[in-house]
Amino acid sequence: MSRYRELLGVAFAGLAARKSRTLLIMLGPTLGVAAIIAAVGLTDSAKGDLKLKLRELGTDLIVAEASSSFGTDTPKMPTDAVPRALSVPTVDRVAAVSELSGVVVTPYAEAIGVYETVPIPVLAADAQLPSVLDVTMLSGRWLNDFDQQELVRSAVIGEGLADEIDVLAGESRSIDVGGKAYTVVGILEQVELDPSLNNAVFITFGSAEADFNDEDQEPNKLYVRADPGTERDTSSILPIAITLGGSTEVAAKIPTDLLEAQSETDTTLQFIVAGMGLLALVVGAVGIANVMSISVIQRSSEIGIRRALGHSRSTVGLQFLLEALGVGILGGLLGVVVGLAAMWVGTNLADWVFVLQPWLPWAGLLGAIIVSMLAGIVPALKAARLEPLETLRLG
């Protein structure tokens, strides 16, 4: 046992005596391990973030939207789309939205030109919308039955719009919707699954009918919560249930599918970066093998004298193998530190949660150790095979 401890000391002294050379050949394992950890760790963090988001959002939300059919300018669903959707047994809750075309919102009188060219969407929405979307009010309240009455003009605006036109929480403010002054009663928190709602103005179906002649109250979008686990079946049944063979076309999609697809593309990138890390490890190993082989020749006198002092071939070989191992351990440890630092920076920049699988640093370290040990075999054999008589130059 003490033999191995002494060997470690000898190998370490050998590495410490040639610091710049040691640092140079550590670079391979360091870069390799860092790249692998950063690649795997960052994609895991991105995925973890996505999973967290999906858990928050729930994967059971379905958005059914009327799609363009021939001859219809603004595609609409039948008026009784909501009860029809609710007739599907696996449907839990439904909220309807109708986009009012041709209604211009002017938050500032001076800015009318801007808002004519880039219009703010005006949506008639029912009382269930926030609960179905599972979002809360940033401030104020959502539209209620009182707001449905004629001459009561209440509006809720999205978080993005509130930021844009500087509506402060709790501020009493009115905005011009299609020439009518609406009181802003609340600000809706950002809806992750439907970013288009972020800049919208919401009014009641009652107001839409009274002020903008939207008598039919035909929704063009339904937000549907399905019973957990049935979202796929529900989303395929939903368009049929809503249209019931009518002329409109309805497309249903699950918004979280998009997020999941996003995580798949990240996996490809992960393979590429991790592959590059692996390549760096292999190239680094070749570097270690080369530099250490040269070192064996430069240190042939040391090897000869060690043999004369009684160190066996295997002991001298082990000494050089342990030097390679030392390079692997030090390079691997440094690589883990650099990789984790890169992950920390990356997750902070992207605002992701930091997800580190506990085996990842160990796997990186182990990879560096294995690769550098393999790299050390050739120089170690060269050192072991050196004939002391040929290196000692007897007189």
Next chain:
Amino acid sequence: MSPVQGQPLLELDRVSRAYGEEVVVYALREVSLAIRAGDFMAIIGPSGSGKSTMLGLLGVLDLPSDGVIRIDGVDVGGLDDAGRSKMRGESIGFVFQQFHLIPHLSAQGNVETALLYRNLSRKERTDRARAALERVGLGARTDHRPVQMSGGEQQRVAIARAIVTDPLLVLADEPTGALDTTNAAKVMEIFESLRSPERAIVMVTHDLAVADHAERRVSMLDGRIVADDIRLPA
């Protein structure tokens, strides 16, 4: 390992060493030689006479093509690399013309290298190395590295390294060959002081001034021993 009375410490029995495959060159031809405890011996001869070959065989760094070499009664030819390494480490101390100190180690570290891998505690290694360095007059230089020392001092470190294991046989190859006369004299003085009834000291040299210190002189020519004189002290 203490030598059995009367039995040679090291014995060459009709040893030959040939080089080459197609054209065979005999560096040593059927040489027999017995080295006994207490011997203080010089091997001399012109260039090409086989001195280096002899040194390699005596130091178990090489094996004979023919014949038997016994150290303390053990046939060296029957040992594997590990056994021969152990033999070198325990029974033989080397001193070379070019010192061959390990450059990145201190004087202390160089001497301790001879004590590695033999189940000694760190303290024991440190103490013994220090004692050996004190014995060659370098007790104050233990932390110095080879580049910080003169040739004479480096050779003294090498001598400390050779004797720290208390070997039966000290083998020196032109030990003063790279030194000026003052340092050479100092080194020879140390060799004289190392003489003991338990130990043999063998110096390979072509320097007659060095050979003059020796009590026994073995002369070589063309791979054979041509003279083996004992000079009684004057």
